[in-house]
Amino acid sequence: MKMANKHDDNHTEHDHDDILNRVLGGRAEIIFAILCGVLLLFGWLGPKLGVLPGSVGFVCLIGAYFFGGYFALREALGKVFQGKFQIDFLMLVAATGAAFLGEWAEGAFLLFLFAIGHALEKYAMNRARNAISALADLTPDEAVVRRGSSTETISVDDLVIGDIVIVRSNERLPADGFVVSGQSAVNQAPITGESAPVDKSPVQDAVKAAANIDALKAENRVFAGSINGTGSLDIQVTKLAGETTLARVVKMVSEAETRQSPTQSFTKKFEKIFVPCVIVLAVLTSLSFLILNEAPRESFYRAMAVLVAASPCALAIATPSAILSGVARAARGGVLIKGGAPLEALGTLDAIAFDKTGTLTEGEPKLVDIMPYGNVTETELLRVSAAVEALSDHPLAQAVVRDAKTRLGSVSSDASNFASITGRGVSARLEGKAVHIGNAALFDEVEGTPLPQDLAERVNDMAAQGRTTMIVRQGEIYLGAIGLMDTPREAAKAVIARLREIGVTRMMMISGDNQNVADAVAKEVGLDIAFGDLMPADKVTKIKQLKESGGVAMIGDGVNDAPAMANATVGIAMGAAGSDVALETADIALMGDDLETLPFAVGLSRATRRIIRQNLWASLGVVAILIPATLFGLGIGPAVIIHEGSTLIVVFNALRLLAFKDKTTQHI
Template sequence: MTDRLKIDIPVILPDVQDAGDSCVGRLIAELKGHVGVEDAHVAPMETGATTLCIHYDPNLIPLWRIRELAESAGAEITQRVGHLLWQMQGALHPRRARTIADRLRALPGVLEANANGAGVLSLEYDRAKTSEAAVRAELAKLDVRNVQPLAQPAPDEHAGHDHGPGEHGHSHDHGGLFGANSELVFALLCGGLLVTGFAIEKLVAGAPSWLPVALYMLAYVFGGFFTLREAIDNIRLKRFEIDTLMLVAAAGAAALGAWAEGALLLFLFSLGHALEHYAMGKARAAIEALAELAPDVASVRRDGALVELPVGELEVGDIVVVRPGERLAADGFVVAGQSSIDQAPVTGESIPVDKRPVADAEAARARPDLLDAASRVFAGTINGAGAIEIEVTRRAGESTLAKVVRLVSEAETRRSPTQRFTDRFERIFVPLVLGLAVLLLFAWVVVDEPFRDSFYRSMAVLVAASPCALAIATPSAVLSGVARAARGGVLVKGGAPLELLGSLEAIAFDKTGTLTVGEPHIRSVVPALGVTAGELMAVAVAVEELSDHPLARAIASDGRSRLEGETVPMATALRSHTGQGVSAMVDGEQVLIGKAEMFGENGFEPLSPAMEEAIAGLREAGQTSMVVRKGGRDLGAIGLMDTPRPEAAATLKKLRGLGIRRMIMISGDHQKVAESVAKEVGLDEAWGDLMPEDKVEAIRRLKAESAVAMVGDGVNDAPAMANATVGIAMGAAGSDVALETADVALMADDLSHLPFAVGLSRHTRGIIRQNLFVSLGVVALLVPATIMGLGIGPAVLLHEGSTLLVVFNALRLLAYRKEV
């Protein structure tokens, strides 16, 4: 049965006076659209804050994603709900990680706990009911010590100090006698004792009979040490797992006097575990490599001198000097020098990007989120042949690279749908295996054979039926897939988006900034009768300079070259009319600038026939049209056009080749404009004239037919993305909102990275299917074979071989090639 949780999170909605505010509505719409969120509503509190009450399924959406989505919608989550993201003692076996998470989840006050084979622990807790110290104490009982915080976006009282990419919190003291290699050393000692005992028993004439048995017993100690610890933890949780089955089989072999076979079982099982840890560590190393991209020190101008400082001491506003060939230490913008920068470590772009200084440092400092890509730089990228100076806009722990490392590490703790299914299957299957073994104990009653033979067969079946490979089949593939995606400039937030992305047959695209470049320019100016083009543009520029909408920025920048000597008046009291346009006051009169559909509704007078005719002409030409009205007089219309992305047509062709059957463009622009762009990029379907709420409804309609992804910028498209099966944001590097709202984030502002993400996801699904076939197939083969007489030794050899096979099969994902 799936548990549903209800949680009240105190949030602060800045500048919101009541729960009926549109910001609250947007917050609820974004949350309720996500898979796993059953209901979301708010209620004001006496303190002035707002309580966000969410009913959700933690198996489908984690609390940290809810936190992200709430914050991206403008809410500031208060500190009652604590969040921990820790690195435990290196790579773990997925079953061990699951046991740790289950034990922590049972603590009072712990809302969610998840761990993975890479040793990452993600935990949410209620500060009023428990504390970080209580969590550490419980981990100590599980022999998990010296955990360290992973990279955090900002310092936080519950997570220790923050770690930037250059100051990682990875523990290298793993608590065992031989450190990180304890399990491998124990397994090899077990094997050595087994071989020695066997050699004495078979080759040394006259050796005391107790000596080989003593060596086998010692082999049991080393081979069963870690397995026994895991079994005890599981019994405390009232759960039978694979480790328990192996111990029962080994104990059964000892009871029969087959010490050598029991020791062989424990040797191969513990060796398999140790090798699995090594393999899982390879996937973890791919993420650690990301964290180590940023340098440890930076050359900074301080008080007129150039000094070397640790990256953790960099402050916003510092000027960092980057020499040719050096890695950049921080996010920021170029203030001096020109160079080309290899951004592949962060964005996955294969070609270095030319960088130049910002035209206006003050403006860049005031609005770093609107920085031009030609001046924006990221920590961890590599400078080319020119020396540059950058101004820091984010501290080390808040850089794009640090956020990616944190988000990927956190995402890897999330179980995919297949993994949840295999977990449930295991918990049913293991007791059935125990039942079958007990039944076979009494085979001697029916079959004419000694009890010893029936007992031996029962133990062999226990080994054969243990679904070890099944336990690791999916998590190893997800870990490798998420790590490979991150290395290619694609952030995938967990196993669920990874699997779902690979199952898609339909994708919806936003138009502006997704299929088009996102830099519209004025193509036509149509003044009304008696109005000059200069007068029209002066009023339009005055109002649009107050807005940061892409169309507004285009009018403000291009419009100045069309003023014809007119002076730009002062505009005040800007107000946005979502999806339609803006209004402001100029010279004491109201100015409206927006789509033709804005007029004739909400109390605004309809357009004049002449203006309607002008708008129709602009739309026929495929231009986005904006009407300008001052007071009660239409001043004219402005036609803008955005150019399709050069890579759009080729990208859509690749997606079709990957099996995406249906691709739709959804746009707030007029239907004819949408159709014009769709035709140019090679799309068959274009849905225009859509308000933000219409886009949400369009996605819901598509989703009712089949799984659908929504591709947008992650900001204006957030509600539609939230309602899609998978939300995909483009150009997420440097955009906190895009990183937070998306299930999948393409770090580069490049549509051609989408086929890589879809192809990798499809390949991951294929690897998972292969692993499930191998793991279940071996069980199906071995169970009847052991019933028919196959011994414990061959059974455990095939059993552990299949487990290693699925792990190394999953590691192939790390070598998945990205098409150029």
């Protein structure tokens, strides 16, 4: 019910310091409002019905004033001493004016409705804040830790990096870390929003894992606050209690309330101009008896009604309540939104730029084409290729070996004399013959049979489809070619389609891969256009161009794409759980490595904008109607009822965001 200062850093200072709230379990405001109502009823009806003498009724009305105005007076005076005037102050002036006119019952009625509305509003807003603070309660207070040969239960605050924590079935995980022993499925929904539990298995080398935490795979990494399944896990702690992913999310989401959106900034500036105008209007109205044929008492009463009617309570709370609810709902769905500005901005954009590797694609190449040449079989081509590539540590070579082992069951270890030819390929000896694997340029340089024209054409066709190709020759015989590709995520196509349904009309890819690869992936998932062969600086330039043409959101991994995301209207990091860089650089972080949460984030931001607009129109509309109505005679009582009603409607309309669901992500 206050102006924008309600959302200053000390907006809850009275809740924390007030002895009454502590004694009454935080329900002091609602109890005082009820007492105000009871005393108002006795003080007004008692003398009318003849059951109470007038003096006792008057004392009851004085009591109603006390209980109804206690919290408002305390807060208003605190701000007045800071040189700030707020809406509580206007209400107190109106109630005092009513008492001055002898309308004690009407003034008490004003304070009762104001107090009950204030208490209900705080209750509703606390629901949104509790959705955030509830995240902090997910981590257990104690952990079972193994140090040396002994096992003990200690506070999670006493855990140190390197401790081995034992987590039994169905227990919450006390810390971020990686699995060193045991297997289980872990429910990570509180952190990443994933609907299904994620299978966890131990790392192969705990020392190497601890030295390179950011390289940990999803099946090895675990987060504080997630829930273990039926297995038992031994986890090595990698972050202290106050530095876990959950702790950082809670902190950032809590801070998001203070990061104002453009609409919040506008309403704050509007209020600074509007409230003094209200006071001036009330003063002028109180003097209207000088030019109108009415008593000074009537003019003063009308001025008090104008104060009530023109107080922009609903306007002050319209945007913050929606932003807070939207940010809280997003956090519960595994999406971290850093304040009102990115939440609102994402809801206005119709263009999204995607990074390719790890965002639209799985992030690791797969063997997608096996093309034997002549009389060679697929098995023979794959057997020779895998035997040689098994000696290489290149990601493409590892992909060949991995997929060959899946198809063949095993990979030969008979190759020898391995050599890498930079930028061209590799060579080795297998079964007494030289084997060369690489691109067409390799076979222009090495001795032996030149590359057949028909094989070269077939390889070019594969490359045009976005494949990374490897030609294989054993001795003087060409065995054929294999093609690898970083394949699109299974959900990518459906996600792009859902974004179009929501209203995103321009979707593109910016990638460092060659244009053929970028085009192939873009076509498969349904993007409008792909920009390939881009260096990091080129990505920034492209994002700036797109931003100038109406704004663009950029989604990437939050590390390699940080410069491009920083220059986008909204930067979105995917798979940010456990990544400090992603959490710091992005405006919005999708905590899980799940592209399906993107439509949820976009849909939520658009729903938030709709509710903000509804709230603004409702709040301004009520003020626009009430001001002339009170000037022409509407009393304080009806004005207060409409005024307080509109404020509660605005708050509860915003709370609808806590139940938001996107139709493609019902699990979130």
